[in-house]
Structure formats: C-alpha cells, structure tokens
Amino acid sequence: MTRTMPWGPSGSAPPLAATLLNILAAVLRKASVLLEGRAARVAQAAQAEALAAAEELLAASTDTVEFHAYHRDAGAPEGALYVNGELVGFVSGVSRL
Structure with missing residues (x-):
C-alpha cells in the first residue's frame, strides 16, 4: 500500500485566496465588535433620554381634562367639560366622545 504524496513542499504558504479570506474575516469580526459597541x-443614550423626558413630564403640572357625557355620570350635566376638576363649559350637541 502506498500513500499519495503532496505536490508542494510541506512548509509552503497558504494560497493567496485563503490569506485574503482570513484577512476579510478578521476585518468583519472587528467591524462587528465596533458596531456592537456603537x-x-x-x-x-436613548434610554437616558426617555427617562429624562418621563421625569420632566412627571415634574410638570399637566392639566387633566374630563368630559361627562351623561347625567348619570357623577351627576354632571350632559356635555360638561372639566379641566382640573373645574367646570369650564359645555360641548353643545355632543353626548359622547
């Protein structure tokens, strides 16, 4: 039984295509690491911005608007419009929103 011998010397460099593929793989791995960090x-930053916006909304005094469509709804007249619990006016011709 005989073995097949390789044609090239045993200490030869890899082909150019293999070297280019290894370089390309290394570049892609580095780009992946950089993009992951970014x-x-x-x-x-987006999470910090969202938290800051939420804290700003909580700290601000926002108005509460209520609309009571029916007489049976907490005794309010039909179409009553309240802002921060105070009657502001009536919405005529509207019974539901």
Whole structure:
C-alpha cells in the first residue's frame, strides 16, 4: 500500500485566496465588535433620554381634562367639560366622545 504524496513542499504558504479570506474575516469580526459597541452606546443614550423626558413630564403640572357625557355620570350635566376638576363649559350637541 502506498500513500499519495503532496505536490508542494510541506512548509509552503497558504494560497493567496485563503490569506485574503482570513484577512476579510478578521476585518468583519472587528467591524462587528465596533458596531456592537456603537449600538450599545446609542441604546443607552436613548434610554437616558426617555427617562429624562418621563421625569420632566412627571415634574410638570399637566392639566387633566374630563368630559361627562351623561347625567348619570357623577351627576354632571350632559356635555360638561372639566379641566382640573373645574367646570369650564359645555360641548353643545355632543353626548359622547
């Protein structure tokens, strides 16, 4: 039984295509790491911005608007419009919103 011997020397360099593929793979891995870090920073900034906006809304004095469509609804007249619990006026011709 005989073995097939390779044609090239045993210590030869890999083909150019294999070297290029290895370089391309390394570049893509590095780009992936950089993009992952950038995505984490953008997500963290967006979360901080959302929390700041929520805290600002909570701190601001926002008005509460209520509309009572029926007489049986807490004794309010039909079409009554309230802002912060005070009667502001009536919406004529409207019984439901």
